[in-house]
Amino acid sequence: MELLKQRILCDGHIKQGNILKVDTFLNHQMDTQLLNEIGKEFKHLFADQPITKILTIEASGIAIAFATAQQFGNIPMVFAKKTKSKNLDGELYTSVVESFTRGTSFEIQVSTKVLSKDDVVLIVDDFLARGQALAGLLDIVKQAGATVAGCGIVIEKGFQDGGELIRSKGIRLESLAIIDSIENDTITFRDR
Numbered sequence: 001m002e003l004l005k006q007r008i009l010c011d012g013h014i015k016q017g018n019i020l021k022v023d024t025f026l027n028h029q030m031d032t033q034l035l036n037e038i039g040k041e042f043k044h045l046f047a048d049q050p051i052t053k054i055l056t057i058e059a060s061g062i063a064i065a066f067a068t069a070q071q072f073g074n075i076p077m078v079f080a081k082k083t084k085s086k087n088l089d090g091e092l093y094t095s096v097v098e099s100f101t102r103g104t105s106f107e108i109q110v111s112t113k114v115l116s117k118d119d120v121v122l123i124v125d126d127f128l129a130r131g132q133a134l135a136g137l138l139d140i141v142k143q144a145g146a147t148v149a150g151c152g153i154v155i156e157k158g159f160q161d162g163g164e165l166i167r168s169k170g171i172r173l174e175s176l177a178i179i180d181s182i183e184n185d186t187i188t189f190r191d192r
């Protein structure tokens with residue numbers, strides 16, 4: 001997605017440890033127009049799938065899932081929660097995710113009320129690094145007995161193993177920008 005790549009080059013910042021900061025347009029301040037374009041692109045890529053629900057993980061995935069769900073005709077979007085809360089009662093699907101950015105593990109939870117075997121799910125997220133967040137979300141979809149239509153990622157870090165991990169499971173993975181390297185403050189994208 002050319003618009004996204006240009007924005008990453010213009011406003012992205014490289015931090016120590018191969019972390020790309022995009023908090024002026026995606027992770028903190030959000031460019032709503034860009035988000036709408038991201039939603040349209042995911043709709044375009046997965047238009048052939050009978051998707052009933054968009055699933056993501058809080059917090060950065062929420063706006064992306066919302067923009068995408070609107071494009072699929074305002075279907076529901078669900079975000080997995082990272083903290084236990086009284087608002088999330090009853091039976092839960094849970095999975096453990098190792099955080100790439102924080103170096104810790106945490107449990108994600110989704111109520112059994114909002115995901116069922118009848119759902120066809122598109123999973124979306126902001127970044128794909130080692131694939132742990134996606135693996136946790138895929139585990140939750142499996143527990144629900146639902147069907148995975150695929151995964152839509154805004155920025156895949158192609159020099160880490162997450163993409164390979166997900167694709168090797170036979171899961172359709174579409175990334176709007178794949179970064180092949182971040183070296184000497186230079187971002188190189190993979191040609192698609």
Ligand code: 5GP
Nearest residue numbers: 018019020100127128129130131132133162
């Ligand atoms: P994974 O689970 O694939 O290892 O990492 C994905 C999660 O880690 C994403 O949900 C994202 O929040 C975070 N993440 C991974 N790499 C980066 C990065 O370079 N920049 C930012 N901002 N977040 C990242």
